[in-house]
Amino acid sequence: MNKEIYQTMITGLLMTIREKEVVLGEAEAKEDVLQIVDLIEDLDLFWNSASQYDPDAEKIDAYLEKIRMKYR
DSSP: OOHHHHHHHHHHHHHHHHHHHHHHOHHHHHHHHHHHHHHHHHHHHHHSTTSSSOTTHHHHHHHHHHHHHHTO
16 A cells, blocks of 8 residues: 555545435435445555655545444
8 A cells, every 4th residue: 555545535435425426315325425434544554654655634634524424
């Protein structure tokens, strides 16, 4: 893994969340979106635990928390 691959992977997953919400609607996308949020968090913990690939990971964490709050 390198910085470019990591950032591309996370960006792609974030874009997938947005696309699922647009195409399926928030209600129908909820389960998939929350699974992707969990996946992003797991990948970040595994690959970016020392913040070597994304020193601003807390911004992504804050965004993911907003998504979780939206679906509660």
